[in-house]
Amino acid sequence: MRVALDTLGCKLNQAETESLAGQFSQSGFELVSPDDVADIYVANTCTVTHVADRKSRHWLRLARRRNPQALIVATGCYAQRSRQELTQLADLVVDNTEKEHLVEIVQGLRLEGRGLGEGGTKQSQISATARTRALTKIQDGCHGLCTYCIVPKVRPHEYSLPVSRIIDEVKQKAALGYKEVVLTGTKVGSYKDAVLSASEGFSANLTDLLRRILNDTDIERLRLSSLQPSEISSELLALWQGERLCRHFHLALQSGSEAVLQRMKRSYSLDEYQRALNSIKEAIPEVAITTDIMVGFPGESDEEFEQSHSFYQQAGFANIHVFPFSPRPETAAARMPKQIKSEVKEKRKQRMLELSQSCRRRFCEQLLGQAIPVLWEKETRPNSGIYSGLTNNYIRVFAHSERPLSNVIAPVKLVELHDQGIWGEIVNENPG
Structure with a gap:
């Protein structure tokens, strides 16, 4: 039984797809490339923009064309938001709350005789490929109030995985030959192991988790995914005195205009962001700080865009991920007045892409x-x-x-x- 999995979207989705791949392999399925003919296709979808929706639908249609007899499975955030819509493209839609049981659900369908053959025992082609960097999920869910973001609606239940479970997974990744582990989550910086906190009488936060991983595992490199400015502390940064933590922070920003940040309902001001930026640079030599910018947010004037461009230009980022505002259903920003025209978004996007290229080149030149x-x-x-x-x-x-x-x-x-x-x-x- 051949299964093909693919990921659309964030590192958290990638980590969950890796976990599903491991479960399928352990259950006797053969993992193959999404470009190959498979008996089962699984798309871990994204819905953060309308483009992500379109790519998810396109992937499902391609899978159907590769093998019309295959079981087509859609899971992830698009599946969470629009289950009914995806039932027209997929045989099985599994939302985020059921995702960890997806393999069991597929096996149940096989036992029910839903057109699926027996699982094989052939060595997985994908699991045999070179292992370098693994993704490990430590947290999920967001209660944020950002006016543009659909994530709190598709991942509404905020929780953290136990320290012990994360330690075990990192050890397993190292034993499999991985040299680097990337810790992922919807809000990595909000990590808190409630069970450990209760038993040991202190708040087991992200800093405590990192310290435990460094002490209890021999993984050679450890990397974090995105953090918020309020999550940067001197205690956290002190851990970078060693060599195993990667000197790279993705520090979310979204706009360099104070007024736009307020309309977005981001949880920080430009001053707070700048202080976090300075703290990281002072604590860690030659650190690479990457970030995001959303251009064309509703009401963004030419002056506000120029303010944003100026802030990004002086900040010293190693790279900038640029994307235009995409109105998402059921978000406040989708209903805001003064929506920006597509051609204006595109011009602003191109200017920021040019700035991103310049930032990347300047950072590389220093090395x-x-x-x-x-x-x-x-x-x-x-x-x-x-x-x-x-x-x-x-x-x-x-x-x-x-x-x-x-x-x-x-x-x-x-x-x-x-x-x-x-x-x-x-x-x-x-x-x-």
């Missing part, structure tokens, strides 16, 4: 001449000898090596800018 460890992922083309990997501050590096480097952390001297990052020279051709 030239240094020797930095890189987690090498794979060859860019089979038998080319050219490998691609990431520094711990999230810079894409390319280098030629006569030796296999996949899933090896090896130092490289950064020598020249590349369209997608930096070209380097391997310092030691006998990496351990």
